[in-house]
Amino acid sequence: xxxxxxxxxxxxxxxxxxxxxxxxxxxxxxxxxxxxxxxxxxxxxxxxxxxxxxxxxxxxxxxxxxxxxxxxxx
Numbered sequence: 001x002x003x004x005x006x007x008x009x010x011x012x013x014x015x016x017x018x019x020x021x022x023x024x025x026x027x028x029x030x031x032x033x034x035x036x037x038x039x040x041x042x043x044x045x046x047x048x049x050x051x052x053x054x055x056x057x058x059x060x061x062x063x064x065x066x067x068x069x070x071x072x073x074x
Contacts, residue, residue, distance in 0.1 A: 008060030017071040
């Protein structure tokens with residue numbers, strides 16, 4: 001189940017999966033490292049298709065602003 005990201009400090013840890021909605025579908029990321037308010041993201045797939053090895057670093061405010069969702073295990 002996917003839940004809108006609201007509080008990065010409480011919702012995100014290493015290995016959390018994030019989803020970003022795009023005009024053409026979704027991108028799926030995994031958090032590989034957390035440094036205070038810096039989240040290292042590794043792109044896993046783009047519209048369910050494997051992608052090249054892409055990593056980026058965003059802070060919590062950016063993740064919320066860009067509308068990321070976090071995967072919640074039930």
